[in-house]
Amino acid sequence: MNPQLTRRHFIKGVIFSASAAASGAGYYIASAASRSPGAVERLISLNVNGRVRRVDVLPQETLAHTLRYRLNLTGTKLACNRGECGACTVMLDDIANYSCSVLTHQVKDRAVITVEGLRAEDGTLHPVQQAFIEELSPQCGFCTPGQVVAAAALLRANPNPTREEARQGLSGNLCRCGAYDHYLNGVMRAAELMA
Amino acid sequence: MPSHDVMPDMELYQPVQVEDALALAARLGERGWLLGGGQDTYGWLKDRAKRAEALIDLNGIAALRGISETADGIEIGALTSLTEIATSPLINQRYGVLAAAAGRVASPQIRNAGTLGGNVSQDVRCWYYRRGLDCYRAGGNLCYADTPEGMNREHAIFGQSRCVAASPSDTAPALVALDASMVIRSENGERVMPAADYFVGPAIDIRNTTALRTGEILTAVRIPSTWANASFYFEKVADRNVWDFALVSIAVAMKLNGDTISDSRFVAGAVECKPRRLLDVEAAVRGKPRDAATAQSLGDLASRGARTLAHNQYKVPLLNNLVRRALHIA
Ligand SMILES: Cc1cc2nc3c(=O)[nH]c(=O)nc-3n(C[C@H](O)[C@H](O)[C@H](O)COP(=O)(O)OP(=O)(O)OC[C@H]3O[C@@H](n4cnc5c(N)ncnc54)[C@H](O)[C@@H]3O)c2cc1C
Numbered sequence: 001m002n003p004q005l006t007r008r009h010f011i012k013g014v015i016f017s018a019s020a021a022a023s024g025a026g027y028y029i030a031s032a033a034s035r036s037p038g039a040v041e042r043l044i045s046l047n048v049n050g051r052v053r054r055v056d057v058l059p060q061e062t063l064a065h066t067l068r069y070r071l072n073l074t075g076t077k078l079a080c081n082r083g084e085c086g087a088c089t090v091m092l093d094d095i096a097n098y099s100c101s102v103l104t105h106q107v108k109d110r111a112v113i114t115v116e117g118l119r120a121e122d123g124t125l126h127p128v129q130q131a132f133i134e135e136l137s138p139q140c141g142f143c144t145p146g147q148v149v150a151a152a153a154l155l156r157a158n159p160n161p162t163r164e165e166a167r168q169g170l171s172g173n174l175c176r177c178g179a180y181d182h183y184l185n186g187v188m189r190a191a192e193l194m195a
Numbered sequence: 196m197p198s199h200d201v202m203p204d205m206e207l208y209q210p211v212q213v214e215d216a217l218a219l220a221a222r223l224g225e226r227g228w229l230l231g232g233g234q235d236t237y238g239w240l241k242d243r244a245k246r247a248e249a250l251i252d253l254n255g256i257a258a259l260r261g262i263s264e265t266a267d268g269i270e271i272g273a274l275t276s277l278t279e280i281a282t283s284p285l286i287n288q289r290y291g292v293l294a295a296a297a298g299r300v301a302s303p304q305i306r307n308a309g310t311l312g313g314n315v316s317q318d319v320r321c322w323y324y325r326r327g328l329d330c331y332r333a334g335g336n337l338c339y340a341d342t343p344e345g346m347n348r349e350h351a352i353f354g355q356s357r358c359v360a361a362s363p364s365d366t367a368p369a370l371v372a373l374d375a376s377m378v379i380r381s382e383n384g385e386r387v388m389p390a391a392d393y394f395v396g397p398a399i400d401i402r403n404t405t406a407l408r409t410g411e412i413l414t415a416v417r418i419p420s421t422w423a424n425a426s427f428y429f430e431k432v433a434d435r436n437v438w439d440f441a442l443v444s445i446a447v448a449m450k451l452n453g454d455t456i457s458d459s460r461f462v463a464g465a466v467e468c469k470p471r472r473l474l475d476v477e478a479a480v481r482g483k484p485r486d487a488a489t490a491q492s493l494g495d496l497a498s499r500g501a502r503t504l505a506h507n508q509y510k511v512p513l514l515n516n517l518v519r520r521a522l523h524i525a
């Protein structure tokens with residue numbers, strides 16, 4: 001293996017070749033389709049984590065794909081890719097959305113915040129991140145970025161939730177490890193930290 | 196790095212005027228696909244079970260969003276999100292059954308993106324059909340679900356006609372209960388039809404769940420004042436409280452005159468391919484008090500005439516019990 005390769009790039013390469021091999025017709029390599037009149041321009045500006053970034057986006061591309069594979073923001077996870085797990089949760093204008101189930105072209109005028117964009121400029125963790133550490137919320141950690149963003153969005157809308165409200169707020173995020181109560185403890189502590 | 200995405204190659208249009216969207220829908224015809232929140236759409240496209248050459252994204256059309264009061268009730272733009280409906284003070288105050296139904300759809304994130312127009316226009320959730328099999332609904336000549344070994348636990352107990360799929364929408368029964376009407380536009384003009392006629396079963400049209408035709412866009416849903424501030428009940432039973440579709444749901448509106456029910460709407464979801472109005476139940480409770488005795492007197496009236504499949508007999512007692520509960524809980 002090329003020692004230059006980072007672990008991240010190595011993993012990505014493996015994922016790509018495995019998916020291409022395993023799924024056959026299931027995956028398409030999107031081609032640069034010729035544009036028809038009135039259709040969207042591919043080169044767009046996106047406001048991600050407070051920075052405006054120019055990026056070349058296919059018409060049908062999902063936001064999760066753009067974030068991970070064009071902007072290298074791999075904190076956003078892709079698991080089910082069909083709106084059934086929450087691992088890909090990001091904030092669009094402060095509202096939690098599944099980035100696997102929104103087109104990048106639909107968020108041109110919206111502020112996208114991913115898990116990478118939650119901590120402060122000086123590196124201080126977001127209260128949700130801090131509270132999740134203190135409460136040992138994650139187990140394996142795979143669902144954690146989605147849980148963090150969903151919790152942050154919940155607290156923006158409702159800074160002082162009851163435990164039941166927090167449960168509802170995080171109900172669109174699956175955790176295969178079943179660490180739900182630990183995440184809820186984290187949300188309740190985060191609300192205290194923010195008070 | 197090569198770009199691999201599960202989304203197939205498609206063109207995308209983002210009109211900001213209804214007129215432009217209508218022109219696109221007319222021009223593209225069967226090749227186009229209207230896009231609301233996309234929460235039903237992406238599954239079809241990612242699975243390659245249905246295809247489109249171009250998406251017509253309606254989200255940029257401000258005129259299709261929002262909840263407003265009218266001379267006789269309210270009007271909800273078709274692109275209004277389910278979260279906005281579930282949390283709207285106006286809808287919670289006057290038409291609580293709709294807020295409750297919208298709040299039970301899927302998950303918070305799906306309600307944030309999903310629209311009312313998409314929710315009432317979504318396709319059925321039959322496993323076989325969604326896998327892209329060439330069943331009746333897909334234009335073929337057999338049903339994979341209505342067989343002794345078929346997975347038909349979620350399917351219909353009424354109104355089957357070759358296809359036995361059940362209505363997936365949580366808001367649909369609430370809209371029928373509220374006597375809502377659907378505002379539909381095309382390049383040729385506007386037509387308004389009762390929600391009860393918007394939803395169609397396989398005996399009328401086996402390929403479509405609604406009366407919408409190619410080139411038409413649902414622009415708004417109107418709710419008359421008829422049932423404003425009535426007594427409401429909504430309950431959805433599903434395997435999980437989040438994500439899962441209703442196994443059976445019930446949306447009820449009742450007008451009480453003193454202690455007795457003067458008029459009512461009882462509408463069940465997921466028992467037929469469209470919301471099922473329980474006319475016999477409505478007739479039986481007229482003039483009766485809303486109490487346990489009335490509930491008991493109904494017996495199995497709600498489920499009379501049901502034709503169950505191999506694995507969905509449980510829907511019969513479930514439907515009967517939900518109807519009773521709507522009367523019990525004051
Ligand atoms: C994991 C998961 C769980 C779900 N659970 C539930 C559930 O519990 N209850 C439930 O009711 N639904 C559920 N859904 C289904 C559905 O995604 C949502 O109901 C959502 O409301 C659909 O709305 P949308 O705007 O996202 O639809 P879209 O996907 O945008 O549209 C759905 C269909 O309607 C058409 N359409 C959209 N808007 C219009 C319009 N204005 N005029 C004409 N046609 C239009 C589209 O062309 C498409 O065919 C679930 C979906 C997923 C992925």
Ligand code: SF4
Binds near residue numbers: 323331332341
């Ligand atoms: S129930 Fe309807 S959608 Fe399902 S396999 Fe049968 S015909 Fe197709």
Ligand code: FES
Binds near residue numbers: 079083088
């Ligand atoms: S990856 Fe988006 S919800 Fe699972």
Ligand code: FES
Binds near residue numbers: 139140141142175179
């Ligand atoms: S911590 Fe493992 S999936 Fe949630």
